[in-house]
Amino acid sequence: MKYTTLGKTGLRVSVVGLGGIPIQRTDMEGTRKVIDACVETGINYIDTARGYTVSEEYLGEALEGRREKFILATKTMARDYAGMKADIEKSLQNLRTDYIDLYQIHNIKTDAEFAACFGENGAYQALLEAKAEGKILHIGATAHGVEALERLITEFEDKIETVMFPYNIVENQGEALMQKCKEKNIAFIAMKPLAGGNIEDGTLAMKYILQNPNCTIAIPGMGDANEVYQNAAAADMGALTAEDKEACAKIAGELGQTFCRRCGYCAPCPKGINIPSNFLFANYLRHYGLADWAKSRYFSMSATAKDCIGCGTCETRCPYELPIREMLKKVAVDMGEAGN
Ligand code: SF4
Ligand code: SF4
Known part of the structure; x- marks a missing residue:
């Protein structure tokens, strides 16, 4: 496994981390096996979220007795002070720990959300207080749109230490801003490496992401041990070959941009459509x-x-x-x- 520094946080992390969404489709025993495989392969970064139903809880239980081996990151959609404060406490409880390495403002998008989070009595105030109390060590944010990402790394660059943004073979709209992140030492965490499961060739997908020197870490969602072994192996692969580049171009051509990333944010539908x-x-x-x-x-x-x-x-x-x-x-x- 290769390791790198997570931007301004100074944390040393494996270049491949565990994305915690698929933990929801496994059980407690399966989660323990995923964590065993992470220990075995040297993956030391785990990302989850308050919104991923049982993910924090299962991970917390599976990490009992070995929490110190990992850098733990989670996130919430809370925008106000009280909501953020309550969610930090809930995450600490679920993850069975007295500190979380990185807490992220999740999926920030609109002007109103920026104003609520960073304004008076906003979520950011609660994050600062939790940091002063040692409950969280670092603060980051996640976004899905280029405009929000740009705001985070320009207007709020002194407030956040990491950003998480989609990056994969078909979603490279953030590439110019990744370069800026590198210059400002804000860690770039690549989410959705498989474009929400739309890219079939996981090895090629990981290789594509990790060859970009402006990407700090990729966090593919992993719900079983085999996925951990496969993605961990990608950390040691070299640059893209001409053949790889051709395969990437073919995938990008086939998928275009108008495709569902299966994030689930559109739910619920009043007619019950999944x-x-x-x-x-x-x-x-x-x-x-x-x-x-x-x-x-x-x-x-x-x-x-x-x-x-x-x-x-x-x-x-x-x-x-x-x-x-x-x-x-x-x-x-x-x-x-x-x-x-
Ligand atoms: S359609 Fe729903 S699941 Fe698909 S990308 Fe949009 S919000 Fe996410
Ligand atoms: S009824 Fe149609 S338009 Fe309305 S939320 Fe459901 S899928 Fe979307």
């Missing part, structure tokens, strides 16, 4: 020659694309500003249910 699953099964139908399997899974859902009433609520929540309603219409057509 939006990312609708897109997932449509992808299996379109790209992977799994029409029968995709259709049987698709039609086993209680609500599908045809049930969309076009209210648009989901679109106001999607950090990638996807035209979800239009995309669902195409899903309904491809699944043969349009007009039903």
Whole structure:
């Protein structure tokens, strides 16, 4: 495993970290195995979130007796002082620790959110107090849009030590700003290395990210030990070959930019449509020659694309500003249910 310094925090971290979203789809025993594999492969960075249901709790239990081996990062959508204060306490309790190495303001986007977080009685004030009390050691933020990332590393560069942003073969819109992060010694944490599961070749995806010297660390979501072994191995691979570059260009050409990253922020839908699953099964139908399997899974859902009433609520929540309603219409057509 290769190690690097996490920007201004000075923490020494493995260049591949554990992204904690998929911990939600495993159980306690599975989580212990994931942590065992991290110890074995030298992965020492774990990222989770208040919003990932049981992830903090499972990780906390699996880390009992070995917490000191890891740098722990978590995050919350809280924007005000009271919400942030309560979430820090909850994270400490869930993770069974008396300090968290990095606490992040999660998915900051709008002017109103910036004002709420960094204004008087905002979330940032609570983070500063927790830091003074030793409950958290460092402060970071995550964003999905380039504008928010730019604001974080210009207007708020003296307040945050790390940023987390999507970066992968098809999402390199943050590349120019990654260079700025490096210059300012703000760590760049790459989230969504597989573009929310849309990139099949995990090894190539990791290689692409880690060859960029402006990327500090990549945190692929991992829910079983085999994924840990596979992603850890990517840390020791060299530069992209001409063949790799060609494969990356092919993937980028096929996916474009209008695709679902399966982050789940669009939920809940008033009609009970599981939006990312609708897109997932449509992808299996379109790209992977799994029409029968995709259709049987698709039609086993209680609500599908045809049930969309076009209210648009989901679109106001999607950090990638996807035209979800239009995309669902195409899903309904491809699944043969349009007009039903
Ligand atoms: S636009 Fe359709 S998918 Fe989106 S929240 Fe409304 S009903 Fe659900
Ligand atoms: S539609 Fe948007 S918000 Fe919903 S899961 Fe996909 S990328 Fe995330």
